[in-house]
Amino acid sequence: MTLPVHEGEEAALSFIQFQDPHSTAKLRRTERPWMLILVHDLASGLLMGNRASGERAGLLYDLLPDDHFLRDLPAPRGRHTLNWQAQYARATFSVLEDPIATYRNHDLDPLTLLLNTAHSLGSDPVKLAARLHGQCESNCWVDGPNRQWLAQVVQDGLDTGLYRPGLGWEEARDLLSKRDDSPVVVSTNAAFPSPWGPWANTHAGPDADSDDILQAWEELPTAQQWSYGLQALRSRTEDRLEIRPDWATYRFGHTLSFLDLLAEDHAARMDCALGLEQHAAGAATATAS
Template identity: 45%
Template sequence: MVHESVADTLARGRVPGHIGTRLYGLLPGTSRLRQQPAPDPSGRGIGGWLTDYTRELHSGSGRPVLEYRGRLLSTWPLLLNSAIARGGDPVRLAARLHGQCEINCWVDGAHRSWLAGIVEVGLLTEAYPPGVGWENVAAFLRQRDDHPVVVSYNREFPHFWDCGYAEDPDQDPDRAVQAWRVLSPQQRWEAGTRALSTRAAEVLEISPARWTSYRFGHGLCVGDLLASDWEQRLDRALGLQSAH
């Protein structure tokens, strides 16, 4: 779904030729897309090149497709931010989960019903496929409003490492493990949620307050690269003094 929103922007014939030339000019010198001829400014044959560009964005290789004023910019935030900027609420939720499920994004109890509504819209519009668990997610979110929900991916939350027990330089590692093991499930949960509240810089909370404006990493999306004031947008995002 995240990938489809970017493909919809780039690969369906709505990008004029001079924009393709711009995207080509922003490629790093080492990009394998530079092994191809630059897109024709007239737009002739640009569809095939944009398809390759989109495929490179989606490859998962992490290879940058953007270099600006000597800075290589990560592809992963560009992809996620493009989905958030262009997509509806179900796409935005997919992007947040895609980008933060492994680092424990979460929703406060007061906002659980709001998030459940987004999941239900995703089901009604078939953005989320039926029968794979989204119905259970919506029902779980609506069960109560006085308790946060934390997302985890490859390990259970809370975990020893998530709660800072392994980061205290004055704590013997073995004793830290033992101290964690003797905690009750409730104590572990409280330690985990306290630790989440200290990670404000990561902006892990999913809430209405920054729902549409949230951005990952450098904050740029594909739409910024297509805009007429693209240079000013890149300068602002990177904290550079504009030369334009």
């Protein structure tokens, strides 16, 4: 699947950049939507590419929100199954934030399901594409000792054709492999480090306006800005932003993937991921007492 980009469109897309205190490498603006295509194509293969997914398409139909447009199509039975699966796969790409499944009053958005499916099934370059697409705005990062490992992941992506040459991946690989004494932080159009957040709350007075905060921040040496930024980033452990080699079991958000929705024990998996088992156990205990 190719990514059409017309004149003027690339400027409207957000770029992804890799930064350490010494240098920056930017991916072309086309690469973030390209990563989403990689993630979606892998998930589409699961949704349409095997007999089991066809046999269990009814599970996906039953999980649709009541007002979802896919309910207007013939249910996925018999000769209608393949067309319904194709429409479902297309819907997971076209509207990423609207729920595509609802389970016991919990809405599941397509993007999180796509990212988790890719991270479960994909190679390391696909896993990285999922992490970059899903967390670049939140400043995912890799620690110094793991930079060489991530540089090799980027090289593997280039070698296999998953990452496209001449669009910034080579520069990202080189930045990662150049040294190992500082983390590399991923960001988008919004620069890292930034004064907004913990630093402003701690070092700016309650009456300081944005101009005062920016002026005080810009007076700091670059090394000190990075020190404050990394300190704040490392403290966000609940966001799980660090990219590490032991990432096989990493999952986004509610942790569910299309693998879980299609599994024979899908209800148990959703109960566990959404914390509904504990809720039910707590309710039963309260009733018994």
